[in-house]
Amino acid sequence: MPKIVALHKLSQEEQNRITEAAQGYELVVGKYKELPSGTVSSADIVLGWTKDAQEEALQENSRVRWIQVWSAGVDKLPLQDFKARGIQLTNASGVHSIPITEHIFSLMLAFNRNLHRAIEGQSSHQWIKGGDFRELSGKTAVIIGVGHIGSAAAKAAQAFGMRTIGVRRSGKPDPYIDDMMTTDKLNDALAQGDYCINILPLTDETKGLFNKDRFAAMKKGAFFVNVGRGPSVVTSALVEALQSGHLAGAGLDVFEEEPLPADHPLWDMQQVIMTPHTAGDTVHYNERIMDIFIDNLKAYADEKPLPRNVIDYERAY
Structure with a gap:
C-alpha cells in the first residue's frame, strides 16, 4: 500500500481530506523523531520537512518520490540531491x-x-x-x-x-x-x-x-x-x-x-x-497549504503531473 507521511501536526479534518483525496493510501502523522526508524524512507509522499529526515529520505532504498514543504523558500534544501533521486518538490508559494x-x-x-x-x-x-x-x-x-x-x-x-x-x-x-x-x-x-x-x-x-x-x-x-x-x-x-x-x-x-x-x-x-521574520505568518496558513497539497495529491493519485508549485531545480524556485 502506498504511504503518505505527514511530519506536521494535522487536524482530523485535514487527515480526512487527505484520505478522501488518495483512497488506498496509508497516512502516518507524527514528528520525525517520534516515528519508528524507516517510516520516512518507506513513504511515497512526505508532507512537511525537517532536516533530521534528510538522510533517511535520500538513502538508497528510499521510496520517497514527492515532498511537499511547508515554506515558500527552498534555498536550504538539498535540491540537487532531490533531483538526482527523481524526487518532485512542491512548496507553499501562494499561501503568503x-x-x-x-x-x-x-x-x-x-x-x-x-x-x-x-x-x-x-x-x-x-x-x-x-x-x-x-x-x-x-x-x-x-x-x-x-x-x-x-x-x-x-x-x-x-x-x-x-x-x-x-x-x-x-x-x-x-x-x-x-x-x-x-x-x-x-x-x-x-x-x-x-x-x-x-x-x-x-x-x-x-x-x-x-x-x-x-x-x-x-x-x-x-x-x-x-x-x-x-x-x-x-x-x-x-x-x-x-x-x-x-x-x-x-x-x-x-x-x-x-x-x-x-x-x-x-x-x-x-x-x-x-520584524522577526513574521511577514508570512497567518492563522490561515495550514488551510491554504492543504488546498495546494490536496490539488496535487488528487493529480498524483491519478498518475497525472502535479499542477501546482513544482520546484524547478535549475532555477531553485
Missing part, C-alpha cells in the same frame, strides 16, 4: 500573498505615519509628535520579484494611488504592474522607486544582489523593504546607505543572520522598522 502584502504595507504606512515613534512614546509615556508625515498616493513602488506576492502587492499599491514598476526575469506583464522590466534593467527600475520592495527568493543569482551599487542606484530618500530573503542583501551596504541619509528608511523582516545580533547597529536606527 495576503499576509506578506499586508505586512509590506504595514511597514510602509508605519514609517510614513511615524507609528513606530508613537509606539515608542506610548511605551515610555511620552507625547512624541515630531517628524515628517508622508503619503503613499502619487509615489512609485518598485517591486522586485513579481510572482503571487508581488502581484498582490502591486494591486494594493495601485489601490493607494501609487504607480507600480515590476522587475522579473521573464519580463512577462502583470495586470497590476504599470511598467514591467527584466532583471538586467534592475538599476533603471530602482532609480525610479520611492519604495523599493524586495520579494525575491534566494538563489545563486540573488545572493548579495542588493549591495553598495544597488543602494546607490536607488533614488535619494527612498524607503527599502525586504520581505524576500536576508542573504539577498549585503547588510553592511544597507547600513551605510541608511547612515549616509541616501535611504530615508527601511522596513526589514529578514536578515543575513537570524536572529539579528543584539549589538547590531540596525536595532538603534529610528528610520528602521524591523
Whole structure:
C-alpha cells in the first residue's frame, strides 16, 4: 500500500481530506523523531520537512518520490540531491500573498505615519509628535520579484494611488504592474522607486544582489523593504546607505543572520522598522497549504503531473 507521511501536526479534518483525496493510501502523522526508524524512507509522499529526515529520505532504498514543504523558500534544501533521486518538490508559494502584502504595507504606512515613534512614546509615556508625515498616493513602488506576492502587492499599491514598476526575469506583464522590466534593467527600475520592495527568493543569482551599487542606484530618500530573503542583501551596504541619509528608511523582516545580533547597529536606527521574520505568518496558513497539497495529491493519485508549485531545480524556485 502506498504511504503518505505527514511530519506536521494535522487536524482530523485535514487527515480526512487527505484520505478522501488518495483512497488506498496509508497516512502516518507524527514528528520525525517520534516515528519508528524507516517510516520516512518507506513513504511515497512526505508532507512537511525537517532536516533530521534528510538522510533517511535520500538513502538508497528510499521510496520517497514527492515532498511537499511547508515554506515558500527552498534555498536550504538539498535540491540537487532531490533531483538526482527523481524526487518532485512542491512548496507553499501562494499561501503568503495576503499576509506578506499586508505586512509590506504595514511597514510602509508605519514609517510614513511615524507609528513606530508613537509606539515608542506610548511605551515610555511620552507625547512624541515630531517628524515628517508622508503619503503613499502619487509615489512609485518598485517591486522586485513579481510572482503571487508581488502581484498582490502591486494591486494594493495601485489601490493607494501609487504607480507600480515590476522587475522579473521573464519580463512577462502583470495586470497590476504599470511598467514591467527584466532583471538586467534592475538599476533603471530602482532609480525610479520611492519604495523599493524586495520579494525575491534566494538563489545563486540573488545572493548579495542588493549591495553598495544597488543602494546607490536607488533614488535619494527612498524607503527599502525586504520581505524576500536576508542573504539577498549585503547588510553592511544597507547600513551605510541608511547612515549616509541616501535611504530615508527601511522596513526589514529578514536578515543575513537570524536572529539579528543584539549589538547590531540596525536595532538603534529610528528610520528602521524591523520584524522577526513574521511577514508570512497567518492563522490561515495550514488551510491554504492543504488546498495546494490536496490539488496535487488528487493529480498524483491519478498518475497525472502535479499542477501546482513544482520546484524547478535549475532555477531553485
